[in-house]
Amino acid sequence: MDATDLDHRAGTRSGLIPPELVSRLIERGHSDVVRLKAGHGEWFCALEWARSLGEQGRQADAMEVLAPYLATGWWTAVVAAAELLEGWGRIHEAIEITRVRMEAGHPMALESYTRLLARHGRAEEAFTLLRPHIGEPSLAVALVDIAAAAGRDEEAAALLAARAEHLCSDFPWCCRGLDRDTAIGLLATIRERQGSIDEAIALLRAGGTSMLHREQLAALLARNGRLDELRAAAATDDPRYAVQRLAMWWEERGDVEGAIAAYRQAGGPAADDPASAFELAQLLARHGRGNEAIDVMRLQADVRNGDDWILHTLSALCLAQGRPEDGLAYLDALAAARGGEEEWDLYRMRLPLIAARDSVDEAIAQARSHPEGGASYAASHIAELLAGAGRTKEAVAVLEQHASENSHDLAVCLIDLGRVEDALAVLQRRTR
Structure with a gap:
C-alpha cells in the first residue's frame, strides 16, 4: 500500500468500497466480507472492522488490522488509530503516533497533536507549540480553544490584538492567511469567555460589515440573553443571522409562535431571503404546520421562478403533507409557462x-x-x-x-x- 494512492482513492471514493456500502454489508449480515476485504487494501472495511473489534474488547486485533495502513504513514489512518486509542483510554499511544507524524512535518498533525494534548491535561505544552503559528487560521483557532485551559487567555488576546490592528495590503500573502476579520472574531471569543461581554460586542460591531462578525454577534447576544439588542439587530437592513438566532431562542423555550413571529415580523427576511424562508418552512413543518410551510415555499417559487432547490423543497413538503396533486399542479403551471418543456x-x-x-x-x-x-x-x-x-x-x-x-x-x-x-x-x- 502507498499513502498517496490511499489518499487519492479514499478522497475520490474510487477503487474502494465506500463507507456507506460497508455499513450496508454489515447491516445485511455480511461482516465476513468486510473482515476479508479489510486485509486487502479496502480502507473503509478496515476502519469499520477495527471499530467492531474494539467494541468487542479485541483492541490488539483492531490495531493489527490498521497496522498496514499506519505503516505507510498515511495521515487519515493515523487520525483514525489515534481516535480509537483515545476512546479505549490508551492516551499515551494516541499522543505518540500523532507526535511522530507531527515531527515528520505533516501539515495537519500539529493541530491534532496539540488538541489531543490539551484534552489530557497538557494544555500549556500545547499552547507553547501553537504560539509561533498564530498566523495560520486553523492553528490560531486551536490556540484560542486551548488558551483557557492553559491559563493563557491574555497572551492569546495580545497576539490577536496585534493582528486585528493590521490592514492587509496583499491578502493572503502578507498575513499568511489570518486576516483582520478572523483575528477580531477570535479576540471576541476570548473576551466573551472571560465574561467581558460588552467588549466582545464592541469588537464585533466595529467589524460589522463582515458576514462572519454578524453571525458571531447574533449568536453571542442570544447566548447571553441580550434580547433587546438581538431584536434591534433583527430590525436592521441585514437581519438574517439575528432573526435566525432570535427564532432559535424562542423555539428552544417552547414558544413556537414567538419563533414564527421572528421570521414574519414586518421587514423580516422570510419574504425576501430564500434561505430564511426555508428556515421558516422547516420550523413550521417541525411543529405540524406543514400546510403553512408549503405556502411559504410556494411564494418563494413564484418569486424565484425555476430555482431548483426551492422547487425540490416545495415538492418534498407537498409529498410529506399528502398533497402530491398540489405539487404536480405547481410543476404543471411552471412547465406551461416555459412552453411545456422540462x-x-x-x-x-x-x-x-x-x-x-x-x-x-x-x-x-x-x-x-x-x-x-x-x-x-x-x-x-x-x-x-x-x-x-x-x-x-x-x-x-x-x-x-x-x-x-x-x-x-x-x-x-x-x-x-x-x-x-x-x-x-x-x-x-x-x-x-
Missing part, C-alpha cells in the same frame, strides 16, 4: 409525486416517455422508485443497462438482494 433535472421532481398520487408504474411510464428517460442518469431515479416500492430485482434490471454510470446504486441493490459477490464485481469494474 429538462430532466426539473422533470424528475414529479416522479415521487406521481407515484404517491397514482402509482409507481404510472410514474415509471411517464419517466420513460420523457425525451431523456432512457439516459443513464434517469435510470437511477427510476430504480429509486422501484427499490422504494420493494421491487429491487426490477431496479437492478434498470441499473444494469447503465452499470458503469450507476455502479454505486447498482451495488446497493445487489447487496440488498444478497448478491454480494456481484456487487463487489460491479465496484471493481468501475475501478478498472
